[in-house]
Amino acid sequence: MTAKIAYDDVEVGTELPTQSFPVKRATLVQYAGASGDFNPIHWNEKFAKEVGLPDVIAHGMFTMAEAIRVVTDWTGDPGAVVGYGVRFTKPVVVPNDDQGAVIEVTGKVGAKLDDNTVRVDLTVTSGGLKVLGMSRAVVRLA
């Protein structure tokens, strides 16, 4: 456990470096293979529309995986994450073009807790819409 950020060096309101994560159709195919989630709403436009979605959408767990990168890049040690939770509020719609979609993630320290841990509150949006709610991680700092 060797987080590169010290507990004493952060305060409530400390901001983590913001990151943007592009996601294209190919990204979703790759994630489907790696995760074993082959639900057609993540790669088949016709199927997605038939079940009432605007288009193919990203896996919620893909978005969750991207969002925590803001935290693990900040701490350096991914094992510093002791808790992580999100609510899936809106889908990340991924059009079949060169652009795809972009997931924007900002984070800040929301609370300093016991045992050198802090709560990081993440804000996760795509196309200006919040796609995750109650997105929070608890991280043990040095």
Add this chain to the structure above:
Amino acid sequence: MALDQSFVGRTYPPTDPYEVGREKIREFAEAVGDANPAYTDPEAAKALGYADVIAPPTFVFSITFKAAGQVVQDPQLGLDYSRVVHGDQKFAYRRPVRAGDRLTVTSTIEAVKSMAGNDILDIRGEVHDESGEHVVTAWTKLVARAAEPADSVDATDGKA
């Protein structure tokens, strides 16, 4: 259709061990575009104090969700799996998952609710390693949306 409330508190038998492979972790890290060396370079992982490469925080979901399959597909429960979306997800980590782990999952139904025609199912998955040590707990909320014309779908991550 309302779910069978008697299922609350039901625990399913532990799954067969899933052996975490270095290359599977690498594949997952590449799929999420994360170049953190702790996921691919054993030396970098050792420098952080781990015996082998570790997995990204959400990697374990693939294992716990597969285990939850025995719950959601239990015909006695009566969940309409074709209408299921992923409502929320939480993890509490005792330690990171690492290559070489042989993990078993024990799934428990924590809550069964019906709200506005939607069936809501909360499943807790306790993940243990080969020595019986607790590694991580995963809480998964699944929502089976009421069968009605989809005019305002705010579905997130359907898992049909």
